[in-house]
Amino acid sequence: MESKSAIAFLSKGACHAFSYILHNQNSTRSDLCKSLNVGPATVGKYTDELLSCSMIKEVGFSESSGGRRPIVYSVNDSDLFILCINISTIYCEVAISDFKLNLHSIRHFKIQKNDDPEYVILKIIDSYNAMVQEMDISFESIIGAGVILFGAMKDKHGSIYKPIIQYMDSKWYDFPILDRLKSVFSFPVIAEKGITATASLEYNYGMGKSCKSMLYILCAMNIRSAFVVDGKVRGNSPFYEDAFGHMVVDFDGPVCQCGQYGCLNCFSSIPSIVESFKNRVKVGQPTNATDDIENVSIEDICKAATDGDGCAISVITEKARILGIALANYINVTTPELVLLSGLLIELSPLYFDVAVSSAKEHLKKTGFTDVEFRKEGSFLYPLTTSGASLVLDNLF
Secondary structure, three states, X not given: OOHHHHHHOOOHHHHHHHHHHHHHOOEOHHHHHHHHOOOHHHHHHHHHHHHHXXXXXXXXXXXXXXXXXXXXXXXXXXXXXXXXXXXXXXXEEEEEEOOOOOEEEEEEEEOOXXXXXXXXXXXXXXXXXXXXXXXXXXXXXXXXXXXXXXXXEOOOOOEEOOOOOOOOOHHHOOOEHHHHHHHHOOOOEEEEEHHHHHHHHHHHHOOOOOOOEEEEEEEOOOEEEEEEEOOEXXXXXXXXXXXXXXXXXXXXXXXXXOOOEOEOHHHHOHHHHHHHHXXXXXXXXXXXXXOOHHHOOHHHHHHHXXXXXXXXXXXXXXXXXXHHHHHHHHHHHHOOOEEEEEOHHHHHOHHHHHHHHHHHHHHHOXXXXXXXXXXXXXXXXXXXXXXXXXXXXXXXX
């Protein structure tokens, strides 16, 4: 029987056993008995099921308390794999992950403004075929695909809500991406919007694993957020994932594409930083960031700030300070144990992170809630793409 067929017929108990081993790694049958509240014979049946379809493997023995040393089990990271698809607004990443969330192969391509869904799907298929060949594995070893989307889905077909700020071809909106990908692949396909999947990844497998509540902020083309408590994502708008970015921080501020004035996205996102930087240079503020100011990138600006460029430092500091004020408001309402900031801006600019955190802490002092930890970037090099693997594991098992 092929591996994926065996997996489809796993008992519910075996799935629970696998989930425990997945989240705790090296586990014995005794550990499983305590966790699942069943006897040794039942646990033995579950582990035999998982071993027979290569879901877990024996990795050694633990210390004996008298008698035979207990066998230690871990998830199998060498025989079965997961396809990860991350469709962002400006790029797509396709990867193959093992059950320990290690990416063994990854492909990356840009999504141009006029690229429609069918074109991107063809590129995804080409990437998938090339990676399977490169890894020298069989197509039957892929148990499922986790699809991370730039926006929310409105129905079971995976039809995508039209975002407030449009970066992509209009054919993406209402396109049934989940149904379309299910028609391409023979294994299960599960989709989720990016901020929800990535926050769950960090909470269940990364920096948030030991805390009860976590506020996850992604700072990039827009400001996105998710609040996770007791393993559940709370307070995240089902319609668009940058609701935090549309929090009004200055009602006399610039008009946002959502129609409001003074949204956080108008002040602290990548487009706002680039636009402010251009405007300052055009009125005479000197910079060494670039000679081509019309085509200056966020990478140029962040590098210039790191190199001591006064204009770049001033812009990033101003924008990050506003993010910190908004963060303080959010923290006072949700009172998380951990605030994790991630995204391209955090990756490119240590200054942006430092100023945002300093600003948030300064305003939190006024309300007395200071028992919160700030961390950056998370535990995974490719968090959005890796969350595709955890999405499959958490939903199937």
